Amino acid sequence: METKSIIILTWLIALVLIEYRYPFILPKNLREKLGHYLKNLSFGGINTIISILLIIPLSKLVSDNSLQIISFDHIIFSILILDLFIYLWHRANHNIAFLWRFHKIHHLDRSLDVTSSVRFHFIEVMISALIRLVVIFLFGISFAHVLIFEAMVFIASSFQHSNINLNKRFEKNLSYLIVTPSIHFIHHEKEMANTNSNYGTIFSFWDRIFGSSNQNIERNQDMDIGLKEMGSGEYLPDLKLLDLLKAPFKK
Numbered sequence: 001m002e003t004k005s006i007i008i009l010t011w012l013i014a015l016v017l018i019e020y021r022y023p024f025i026l027p028k029n030l031r032e033k034l035g036h037y038l039k040n041l042s043f044g045g046i047n048t049i050i051s052i053l054l055i056i057p058l059s060k061l062v063s064d065n066s067l068q069i070i071s072f073d074h075i076i077f078s079i080l081i082l083d084l085f086i087y088l089w090h091r092a093n094h095n096i097a098f099l100w101r102f103h104k105i106h107h108l109d110r111s112l113d114v115t116s117s118v119r120f121h122f123i124e125v126m127i128s129a130l131i132r133l134v135v136i137f138l139f140g141i142s143f144a145h146v147l148i149f150e151a152m153v154f155i156a157s158s159f160q161h162s163n164i165n166l167n168k169r170f171e172k173n174l175s176y177l178i179v180t181p182s183i184h185f186i187h188h189e190k191e192m193a194n195t196n197s198n199y200g201t202i203f204s205f206w207d208r209i210f211g212s213s214n215q216n217i218e219r220n221q222d223m224d225i226g227l228k229e230m231g232s233g234e235y236l237p238d239l240k241l242l243d244l245l246k247a248p249f250k251k
Protein backbone atom coordinates (compact mmCIF):
# COMPACT_ATOMS: atom_id res chain seq x y z
CA MET A 1 0.00 0.00 0.00
CA GLU A 2 2.88 2.31 0.91
CA THR A 3 4.73 1.60 -2.35
CA LYS A 4 1.50 2.03 -4.35
CA SER A 5 0.93 5.49 -2.84
CA ILE A 6 4.51 6.57 -3.59
CA ILE A 7 4.27 5.38 -7.22
CA ILE A 8 0.94 7.17 -7.75
CA LEU A 9 2.13 10.39 -6.13
CA THR A 10 5.37 10.42 -8.15
CA TRP A 11 3.39 9.76 -11.32
CA LEU A 12 0.97 12.62 -10.60
CA ILE A 13 3.71 15.13 -9.84
CA ALA A 14 5.55 14.08 -13.00
CA LEU A 15 2.40 14.50 -15.13
CA VAL A 16 1.65 17.96 -13.70
CA LEU A 17 5.25 19.07 -14.36
CA ILE A 18 5.20 17.70 -17.92
CA GLU A 19 1.83 19.39 -18.50
CA TYR A 20 3.34 22.65 -17.34
CA ARG A 21 6.44 22.27 -19.51
CA TYR A 22 4.85 20.74 -22.64
CA PRO A 23 1.18 21.79 -22.69
CA PHE A 24 -1.03 20.85 -25.64
CA ILE A 25 -3.25 23.87 -24.98
CA LEU A 26 -1.74 26.86 -23.19
CA PRO A 27 -3.81 27.76 -20.10
CA LYS A 28 -5.46 31.18 -20.47
CA ASN A 29 -4.52 32.42 -17.04
CA LEU A 30 -3.13 31.07 -13.81
CA ARG A 31 -6.14 32.07 -11.71
CA GLU A 32 -8.52 30.13 -13.93
CA LYS A 33 -6.15 27.18 -13.92
CA LEU A 34 -5.94 27.12 -10.13
CA GLY A 35 -9.74 27.34 -9.90
CA HIS A 36 -9.99 24.36 -12.25
CA TYR A 37 -7.52 22.39 -10.14
CA LEU A 38 -9.33 23.23 -6.92
CA LYS A 39 -12.81 22.35 -8.18
CA ASN A 40 -11.74 19.03 -9.70
CA LEU A 41 -9.60 18.08 -6.72
CA SER A 42 -12.64 18.67 -4.50
CA PHE A 43 -14.45 15.99 -6.50
CA GLY A 44 -11.37 13.83 -6.06
CA GLY A 45 -11.38 14.39 -2.30
CA ILE A 46 -15.06 13.39 -1.93
CA ASN A 47 -14.50 10.29 -4.06
CA THR A 48 -11.38 9.28 -2.12
CA ILE A 49 -13.34 9.37 1.15
CA ILE A 50 -16.12 7.23 -0.39
CA SER A 51 -13.52 4.85 -1.74
CA ILE A 52 -11.77 4.41 1.62
CA LEU A 53 -14.97 4.13 3.67
CA LEU A 54 -17.14 2.13 1.30
CA ILE A 55 -15.70 0.88 -1.97
CA ILE A 56 -12.44 -0.70 -0.76
CA PRO A 57 -13.98 -2.53 2.26
CA LEU A 58 -16.92 -3.79 0.14
CA SER A 59 -14.57 -4.95 -2.62
CA LYS A 60 -12.55 -6.92 -0.06
CA LEU A 61 -15.68 -8.46 1.44
CA VAL A 62 -17.06 -9.53 -1.94
CA SER A 63 -13.69 -10.73 -3.20
CA ASP A 64 -13.16 -12.91 -0.12
CA ASN A 65 -16.60 -14.48 -0.57
CA SER A 66 -16.78 -14.70 -4.34
CA LEU A 67 -18.40 -17.39 -6.47
CA GLN A 68 -15.44 -17.93 -8.82
CA ILE A 69 -17.61 -19.25 -11.66
CA ILE A 70 -14.89 -18.52 -14.18
CA SER A 71 -11.64 -17.80 -12.36
CA PHE A 72 -8.14 -17.95 -13.79
CA ASP A 73 -6.70 -16.16 -10.79
CA HIS A 74 -4.18 -14.42 -13.00
CA ILE A 75 -3.41 -10.71 -12.92
CA ILE A 76 -3.64 -10.37 -16.73
CA PHE A 77 -7.09 -11.97 -16.74
CA SER A 78 -8.27 -9.76 -13.86
CA ILE A 79 -7.05 -6.56 -15.55
CA LEU A 80 -8.60 -7.49 -18.90
CA ILE A 81 -11.97 -8.43 -17.42
CA LEU A 82 -12.14 -5.32 -15.20
CA ASP A 83 -11.03 -3.01 -18.02
CA LEU A 84 -13.65 -4.57 -20.33
CA PHE A 85 -16.22 -3.99 -17.61
CA ILE A 86 -15.40 -0.28 -17.25
CA TYR A 87 -15.40 0.09 -21.04
CA LEU A 88 -18.96 -1.34 -21.19
CA TRP A 89 -19.99 0.60 -18.11
CA HIS A 90 -18.71 3.85 -19.61
CA ARG A 91 -20.80 3.17 -22.75
CA ALA A 92 -23.84 2.53 -20.55
CA ASN A 93 -23.24 5.88 -18.85
CA HIS A 94 -23.57 7.58 -22.23
CA ASN A 95 -26.57 5.58 -23.40
CA ILE A 96 -28.80 5.33 -20.33
CA ALA A 97 -30.42 8.67 -19.49
CA PHE A 98 -30.37 8.15 -15.71
CA LEU A 99 -26.64 7.34 -15.69
CA TRP A 100 -25.83 10.19 -18.09
CA ARG A 101 -27.26 12.68 -15.57
CA PHE A 102 -24.29 11.89 -13.32
CA HIS A 103 -21.61 11.16 -15.92
CA LYS A 104 -22.42 14.48 -17.61
CA ILE A 105 -20.70 16.28 -14.72
CA HIS A 106 -17.42 14.81 -15.94
CA HIS A 107 -18.12 16.04 -19.47
CA LEU A 108 -19.06 19.55 -18.35
CA ASP A 109 -15.39 20.21 -17.66
CA ARG A 110 -14.41 23.01 -20.04
CA SER A 111 -10.76 22.09 -20.29
CA LEU A 112 -8.75 18.96 -19.75
CA ASP A 113 -5.80 18.36 -17.47
CA VAL A 114 -4.66 15.74 -14.96
CA THR A 115 -7.33 16.84 -12.45
CA SER A 116 -10.17 16.13 -14.94
CA SER A 117 -9.51 12.45 -14.27
CA VAL A 118 -10.99 12.72 -10.76
CA ARG A 119 -13.95 14.93 -11.65
CA PHE A 120 -16.76 12.41 -11.23
CA HIS A 121 -20.03 12.79 -9.37
CA PHE A 122 -19.90 10.65 -6.23
CA ILE A 123 -23.18 8.91 -7.14
CA GLU A 124 -21.60 7.74 -10.41
CA VAL A 125 -18.59 6.48 -8.47
CA MET A 126 -20.83 4.60 -6.04
CA ILE A 127 -23.12 3.01 -8.67
CA SER A 128 -20.09 2.02 -10.74
CA ALA A 129 -18.39 0.42 -7.72
CA LEU A 130 -21.56 -1.50 -6.78
CA ILE A 131 -21.97 -2.93 -10.29
CA ARG A 132 -18.26 -3.82 -10.31
CA LEU A 133 -18.83 -5.89 -7.17
CA VAL A 134 -20.95 -8.25 -9.31
CA VAL A 135 -17.99 -8.75 -11.66
CA ILE A 136 -15.62 -9.36 -8.72
CA PHE A 137 -18.12 -11.82 -7.24
CA LEU A 138 -18.78 -13.80 -10.43
CA PHE A 139 -15.18 -13.99 -11.62
CA GLY A 140 -13.61 -14.45 -8.20
CA ILE A 141 -11.18 -11.57 -8.69
CA SER A 142 -8.78 -11.40 -5.77
CA PHE A 143 -8.63 -8.28 -3.62
CA ALA A 144 -4.93 -7.80 -4.47
CA HIS A 145 -5.83 -7.75 -8.17
CA VAL A 146 -8.62 -5.22 -7.54
CA LEU A 147 -6.12 -2.89 -5.82
CA ILE A 148 -3.57 -3.25 -8.63
CA PHE A 149 -6.31 -2.56 -11.18
CA GLU A 150 -7.45 0.55 -9.29
CA ALA A 151 -3.90 1.91 -9.31
CA MET A 152 -3.64 1.17 -13.05
CA VAL A 153 -6.95 2.94 -13.75
CA PHE A 154 -5.77 5.96 -11.81
CA ILE A 155 -2.48 6.08 -13.72
CA ALA A 156 -4.19 5.50 -17.10
CA SER A 157 -6.99 7.98 -16.45
CA SER A 158 -4.70 10.80 -15.28
CA PHE A 159 -2.53 10.21 -18.36
CA GLN A 160 -5.38 10.20 -20.89
CA HIS A 161 -6.93 13.40 -19.45
CA SER A 162 -3.59 15.21 -19.24
CA ASN A 163 -2.89 18.29 -21.33
CA ILE A 164 0.43 16.95 -22.60
CA ASN A 165 1.77 17.47 -26.07
CA LEU A 166 3.45 14.15 -26.75
CA ASN A 167 5.69 13.32 -29.66
CA LYS A 168 3.21 12.37 -32.42
CA ARG A 169 4.96 9.19 -33.52
CA PHE A 170 5.49 7.99 -29.96
CA GLU A 171 1.82 8.62 -29.14
CA LYS A 172 0.62 6.93 -32.31
CA ASN A 173 2.58 3.77 -31.48
CA LEU A 174 1.38 3.82 -27.89
CA SER A 175 -2.23 4.31 -28.98
CA TYR A 176 -2.41 0.84 -30.55
CA LEU A 177 -2.44 -0.60 -27.03
CA ILE A 178 -3.09 2.20 -24.54
CA VAL A 179 -5.62 5.05 -24.50
CA THR A 180 -3.56 8.20 -25.03
CA PRO A 181 -4.45 11.90 -24.44
CA SER A 182 -5.22 12.38 -28.16
CA ILE A 183 -7.70 9.50 -28.18
CA HIS A 184 -9.49 10.60 -25.03
CA PHE A 185 -9.52 14.29 -26.04
CA ILE A 186 -11.96 13.35 -28.83
CA HIS A 187 -14.25 11.78 -26.20
CA HIS A 188 -14.47 15.22 -24.54
CA GLU A 189 -15.06 17.15 -27.77
CA LYS A 190 -18.40 19.01 -27.90
CA GLU A 191 -19.94 17.22 -30.89
CA MET A 192 -22.09 14.39 -29.52
CA ALA A 193 -20.89 11.98 -32.23
CA ASN A 194 -17.37 12.44 -30.84
CA THR A 195 -18.45 12.38 -27.18
CA ASN A 196 -20.12 9.03 -27.89
CA SER A 197 -16.89 7.39 -29.03
CA ASN A 198 -13.50 6.34 -27.61
CA TYR A 199 -14.79 4.95 -24.32
CA GLY A 200 -11.69 2.97 -23.30
CA THR A 201 -9.82 3.54 -20.05
CA ILE A 202 -6.63 1.45 -20.05
CA PHE A 203 -6.61 -0.49 -23.33
CA SER A 204 -7.57 1.11 -26.63
CA PHE A 205 -8.49 -2.16 -28.34
CA TRP A 206 -11.96 -2.49 -26.76
CA ASP A 207 -13.11 0.50 -28.84
CA ARG A 208 -11.73 -1.11 -31.99
CA ILE A 209 -13.26 -4.52 -31.15
CA PHE A 210 -16.71 -3.09 -30.34
CA GLY A 211 -16.79 -0.45 -33.10
CA SER A 212 -16.65 2.72 -30.99
CA SER A 213 -13.18 3.86 -32.01
CA ASN A 214 -13.22 7.31 -33.61
CA GLN A 215 -10.66 7.55 -36.40
CA ASN A 216 -12.38 10.42 -38.21
CA ILE A 217 -10.72 13.37 -36.53
CA GLU A 218 -7.48 14.28 -34.83
CA ARG A 219 -7.30 16.47 -31.75
CA ASN A 220 -6.34 20.07 -32.34
CA GLN A 221 -6.12 23.23 -30.24
CA ASP A 222 -9.25 24.77 -31.82
CA MET A 223 -11.57 21.98 -30.68
CA ASP A 224 -14.12 22.78 -28.01
CA ILE A 225 -14.08 20.68 -24.87
CA GLY A 226 -17.34 20.08 -23.02
CA LEU A 227 -20.92 19.65 -24.19
CA LYS A 228 -22.89 21.59 -26.79
CA GLU A 229 -25.60 22.50 -24.32
CA MET A 230 -23.15 24.43 -22.13
CA GLY A 231 -24.09 28.04 -22.00
CA SER A 232 -27.50 27.30 -23.42
CA GLY A 233 -29.06 27.93 -20.05
CA GLU A 234 -29.54 24.42 -18.70
CA TYR A 235 -26.02 24.33 -17.36
CA LEU A 236 -23.95 27.45 -17.22
CA PRO A 237 -20.29 26.97 -18.12
CA ASP A 238 -18.87 27.83 -14.74
CA LEU A 239 -21.06 25.95 -12.32
CA LYS A 240 -19.73 25.87 -8.80
CA LEU A 241 -18.89 22.60 -7.08
CA LEU A 242 -22.13 22.47 -5.09
CA ASP A 243 -24.25 23.26 -8.16
CA LEU A 244 -22.50 20.52 -10.12
CA LEU A 245 -23.22 18.07 -7.31
CA LYS A 246 -26.90 19.07 -7.32
CA ALA A 247 -27.29 19.26 -11.12
CA PRO A 248 -28.21 15.57 -11.75
CA PHE A 249 -31.20 15.87 -9.43
CA LYS A 250 -32.72 18.81 -11.27
CA LYS A 251 -35.52 18.22 -13.81
Ligand SMILES: [Zn+2]
Binds near residue numbers: 103
Ligand atom coordinates in the same frame (compact mmCIF):
# COMPACT_ATOMS: atom_id res chain seq x y z
ZN1 LIG B 1 -17.67 9.72 -20.97
